[in-house]
Amino acid sequence: MDLLPLGSYTFSSRLILGTGKFSDTRTMLDAVRASGAELVTVALRRFNREQMEDDLFGPLSEIGGITLMPNTSGASSAAEAVRAAHIARELSGSPFVKVEIHPNPQHLMPDPIETFEASKILASEGFIVMPYISADPVLAKRLEEVGCASVMPLGSAIGSGQGLKTSGMLDLIIRESTVPVIVDAGLRSPGEAAAAMEMGCAAVLVNSAIAAAGDPVAMAGAFSLGVVAGRRAFTAGLMPKSGHAVATSPLTSFLGKEP
Amino acid sequence: MIALPEWLSCTKESAGLASMLSSGPAYDLESLAAESRAITLRRFGRTMTLYAPLYLSNHCPSGCAYCGFASDRSSKRRRLEADEIERELLSMKKLGVTDVLLLTGERTGVAGFDYLRKSVETASKHMQRVSVEAFPMSVEEYRALAGCGCTGVTIYQETYDLRRYEELHRWGPKKDFFHRLETPARALEGGIKTVGLGVLLGLADPLEDALMLYRHVRHLQRTCWRAGFSVSFPRMRPQAGGYTPPFSVGDHLLARMIFAFRIALPDTDLVLSTRESPAFRDGMAGLGITRMSIASRTTVGGYGDDADNAEQGQFEVFDDRTAGEFCNALRARNIEPVFKNWEPAYNGPSSVNPVRELQPEQRECR
Numbered sequence: 001m002d003l004l005p006l007g008s009y010t011f012s013s014r015l016i017l018g019t020g021k022f023s024d025t026r027t028m029l030d031a032v033r034a035s036g037a038e039l040v041t042v043a044l045r046r047f048n049r050e051q052m053e054d055d056l057f058g059p060l061s062e063i064g065g066i067t068l069m070p071n072t073s074g075a076s077s078a079a080e081a082v083r084a085a086h087i088a089r090e091l092s093g094s095p096f097v098k099v100e101i102h103p104n105p106q107h108l109m110p111d112p113i114e115t116f117e118a119s120k121i122l123a124s125e126g127f128i129v130m131p132y133i134s135a136d137p138v139l140a141k142r143l144e145e146v147g148c149a150s151v152m153p154l155g156s157a158i159g160s161g162q163g164l165k166t167s168g169m170l171d172l173i174i175r176e177s178t179v180p181v182i183v184d185a186g187l188r189s190p191g192e193a194a195a196a197m198e199m200g201c202a203a204v205l206v207n208s209a210i211a212a213a214g215d216p217v218a219m220a221g222a223f224s225l226g227v228v229a230g231r232r233a234f235t236a237g238l239m240p241k242s243g244h245a246v247a248t249s250p251l252t253s254f255l256g257k258e259p
Numbered sequence: 260m261i262a263l264p265e266w267l268s269c270t271k272e273s274a275g276l277a278s279m280l281s282s283g284p285a286y287d288l289e290s291l292a293a294e295s296r297a298i299t300l301r302r303f304g305r306t307m308t309l310y311a312p313l314y315l316s317n318h319c320p321s322g323c324a325y326c327g328f329a330s331d332r333s334s335k336r337r338r339l340e341a342d343e344i345e346r347e348l349l350s351m352k353k354l355g356v357t358d359v360l361l362l363t364g365e366r367t368g369v370a371g372f373d374y375l376r377k378s379v380e381t382a383s384k385h386m387q388r389v390s391v392e393a394f395p396m397s398v399e400e401y402r403a404l405a406g407c408g409c410t411g412v413t414i415y416q417e418t419y420d421l422r423r424y425e426e427l428h429r430w431g432p433k434k435d436f437f438h439r440l441e442t443p444a445r446a447l448e449g450g451i452k453t454v455g456l457g458v459l460l461g462l463a464d465p466l467e468d469a470l471m472l473y474r475h476v477r478h479l480q481r482t483c484w485r486a487g488f489s490v491s492f493p494r495m496r497p498q499a500g501g502y503t504p505p506f507s508v509g510d511h512l513l514a515r516m517i518f519a520f521r522i523a524l525p526d527t528d529l530v531l532s533t534r535e536s537p538a539f540r541d542g543m544a545g546l547g548i549t550r551m552s553i554a555s556r557t558t559v560g561g562y563g564d565d566a567d568n569a570e571q572g573q574f575e576v577f578d579d580r581t582a583g584e585f586c587n588a589l590r591a592r593n594i595e596p597v598f599k600n601w602e603p604a605y606n607g608p609s610s611v612n613p614v615r616e617l618q619p620e621q622r623e624c625r
Contacts, residue, residue: 020304020306021303021304021305021306022304022305022306022595023304023305023306023590023593023594023595024590024593024595025595043602044602044604045599045600045601045602045605046597046599046600047599047602048357048387048598048599050352050357050599053355053586053596053598054595054596054597054598054599055599074601074602074605075604075605076452076485076605076609080604080605080607083604083605084602084604084605087602087604103484103485104484104485105453105485105486105487105488105526106480106487106488106526106527107526108526159301159302160301161301208301208304211304211305212300212301212304212305
């Protein structure tokens with residue numbers, strides 16, 4: 001069985017879902033089900049125990065078969081992210097935390113320094129830490145060294161739908177990493193998810209591409225297929241690339257075997 | 260007259276926005292709407308963050324010609340006391356509100372900094388997110404507010420037309436154009452996380468004001484890169500005193516402004532209040548606006564059972580639907596009303612002061 005290992009957990013699905021941006025909770029839950037995702041992330045700032053209508057945590061915790069991974073979206077420093085992780089663990093009981101620290105609320109690019117600091121602290125406290133980072137191979141190794149269960153480099157800017165703009169760096173990260181590499185942010189289509197998986201990503205995390213699709217539930221199913229296809233292609237082994245044409249029947253066979 | 264700072268007067272910065280605001284064939288309204296909608300959907304999804312204002316006091320020493328709370332108006336003056344604020348907040352919570360904007364007039368002895376700070380402390384106990392729209396303060400005062408749980412400051416320049424500003428602000432502390440202009444930067448330097456900017460459309464040439472507003476936002480985004488921003492588009496509404504604005508801003512022009520700002524500032528929250536009609540608010544939901552007020556009262560207090568409905572507010576509310584009615588209208592448009600989109604764990608002053616922008620001689624006009 002081809003399982004995704006994260007900390008002491010394993011998952012058979014390699015599609016992780018984000019839960020913001022949906023038009024309503026029911027659509028979000030239907031998309032989660034249609035995606036087959038077993039790990040979903042939810043922002044602590046969308047935990048609302050007083051106003052159940054817009055609370056994302058309650059409904060997600062009631063559907064079976066999924067593990068929640070709270071995220072610290074909205075935090076702008078390591079201290080805020082650590083505080084948020086503690087509250088989220090208290091509320092959700094989940095050992096997972098997706099460390100998401102973006103000090104600039106405009107472009108939402110992750111802060112490498114604060115992310116490293118927060119991840120180091122949280123990993124030492126026993127969290128299963130999944131840091132969202134720019135596609136930086138050195139930072140990825142540093143995070144691995146301090147005990148992160150995976151690294152989550154971006155394919156392109158959050159919500160941009162620009163696909164795998166960072167593929168060169170992702171390639172380096174995948175080649176050097178000893179923890180699962182999960183592409184998070186920027187994907188627009190199931191084809192791009194498949195491409196990420198074919199490269200050797202262990203999983204992909206998708207939110208906007210599903211929530212902002214014409215039919216989010218159908219798109220969640222399509223992403224599920226894309227991820228499975230990409231993973232199978234990776235494990236099957238892609239043929240090597242060549243810079244020039246290689247004829248199926250060799251052009252020089254009429255010469256016989258070279259002496 | 261003192262000249263405007265270079266970053267505010269540099270037209271090169273806003274050339275793209277200016278093209279979109281001009282109603283030439285290159286930028287027809289429908290195309291702008293389509294692009295604005297696509298950006299909003301991609302960046303913010305199918306959600307609308309909701310907040311509600313709470314007027315703490317209508318005491319004001321200023322003589323702003325357009326304001327229902329100006330000191331020469333005959334409004335009954337009062338301020339909410341701590342126990343009244345608690346009651347109002349609890350009533351707002353029953354509506355689902357977790358994000359509150361506390362408002363006062365300009366600084367007075369009755370409703371000054373200490374009063375505001377204590378009110379923020381009270382509000383922080385009940386609300387997930389607390390912002391203020393009050394009087395300009397010092398960096399230290401903003402730092403103290405941030406320490407009590409205030410995360411946002413809304414401060415409109417009202418108009419960037421210096422001459423009009425001078426005429427409209429007849430007396431009082433608000434007369435100081437430049438002190439007000441620098442207020443958002445002081446708030447951010449004091450550790451406030453988000454500032455809301457805007458102009459009161461109708462006081463001066465709306466297109467000029469929109470371009471200056473954009474340049475103000477861009478200047479702050481470059482100098483205070485950790486900060487969040489929102490931009491509001493309040494149009495003049497009937498209010499006490501019967502002021503008639505010299506410029507009228509129709510629905511088409513306002514819609515064009517909102518679309519153009521969404522395209523020019525794709526990541527910035529754009530706000531539309533209950534000044535606008537239900538039809539306009541419903542129509543703009545999903546097309547660029549990402550933050551709306553609900554069930555607003557523009558009188559002091561007004562949410563509790565003992566609210567005085569005859570009391571005159573700062574301006575007339577146009578969209579007077581209940582929170583439930585408004586949320587249903589959003590849902591009918593496939594948009595989720597989001598009451599909580601903030602986490603108090605992130606409260607407290609921002610740790611790093613904003614970076615100062617280079618002096619004009621050190622950089623090119625953008």
